[in-house]
Amino acid sequence: MQPGLRELIGPSALQTRILELAQAINEDYAGKDPLLVCVLNGAFMFTADLIRHLRIRTRIDFLSVSSYGAQTESSGVVAIRRDLTQSVAGEDVLVLEDIVDTGRTLEYLRRHLEAARPKSLRVCALLDKPSRREVQCDADYVGFSIANEFVVGYGLDFNQRYRELPAIYVLEQTES
Ligand code: XMP
Ligand code: MG
Numbered sequence: 001m002q003p004g005l006r007e008l009i010g011p012s013a014l015q016t017r018i019l020e021l022a023q024a025i026n027e028d029y030a031g032k033d034p035l036l037v038c039v040l041n042g043a044f045m046f047t048a049d050l051i052r053h054l055r056i057r058t059r060i061d062f063l064s065v066s067s068y069g070a071q072t073e074s075s076g077v078v079a080i081r082r083d084l085t086q087s088v089a090g091e092d093v094l095v096l097e098d099i100v101d102t103g104r105t106l107e108y109l110r111r112h113l114e115a116a117r118p119k120s121l122r123v124c125a126l127l128d129k130p131s132r133r134e135v136q137c138d139a140d141y142v143g144f145s146i147a148n149e150f151v152v153g154y155g156l157d158f159n160q161r162y163r164e165l166p167a168i169y170v171l172e173q174t175e176s
Contacts, residue, residue, distance in 0.1 A: 008146065014168065018143065022053030025124065026054060026056055031056075032092050034058055034091070035059050035093050039062075042097075045155035062082070065105055080112060091118050093120065095123040097124070100127070100138070144168075149171075153165030
């Protein structure tokens with residue numbers, strides 16, 4: 001069995017939607033100075049493209065969580081692997097995530113960040129798989145809602161592979 005790739009969201013559709021997300025963020029945060037939190041590793045490409053369209057003052061920090069094992073099923077256990085370097089106390093925090101699946105990672109992250117008393121906390125996720133939700137935890141901004149399929153590319157990986165692809169692909173098991 002070899003994994004095959006089927007394109008789900010092409011490069012130009014991605015960029016069009018990311019511009020729309022950035023415009024919504026520019027409006028909602030006009031006059032503010034939000035602290036953007038990029039969730040590594042999956043959101044690095046989304047973050048890089050989104051922030052180029054921002055016209056507000058902003059700062060960026062990074063954190064890393066582990067929620068998945070090597071395969072495509074969540075371990076259900078979430079932990080901070082690398083924490084922020086800046087304080088979020090009193091900040092308008094906007095989390096940038098690659099994908100919301102069961103919702104467990106986001107729920108954990110929201111709790112972790114809320115504990116540090118930000119002024120506000122919102123989440124912008126490029127992708128959302130609403131049919132997979134196990135805990136009621138949604139993003140405030142969503143790029144694309146997708147079906148229950150494992151996707152790679154544009155920062156998302158399978159065993160650390162495919163992150164460099166410029167589009168989102170469904171990972172399919174093919175006979176070979
Ligand atoms: P939960 O289930 O906690 O998972 O919402 C969120 C995290 O799981 C990863 N994830 C994926 N990664 N393709 C990926 O490459 C997928 O289809 C996928 N679904 C979930 C991802 O790291 C996300 O932050
Ligand atoms: Mg991953």
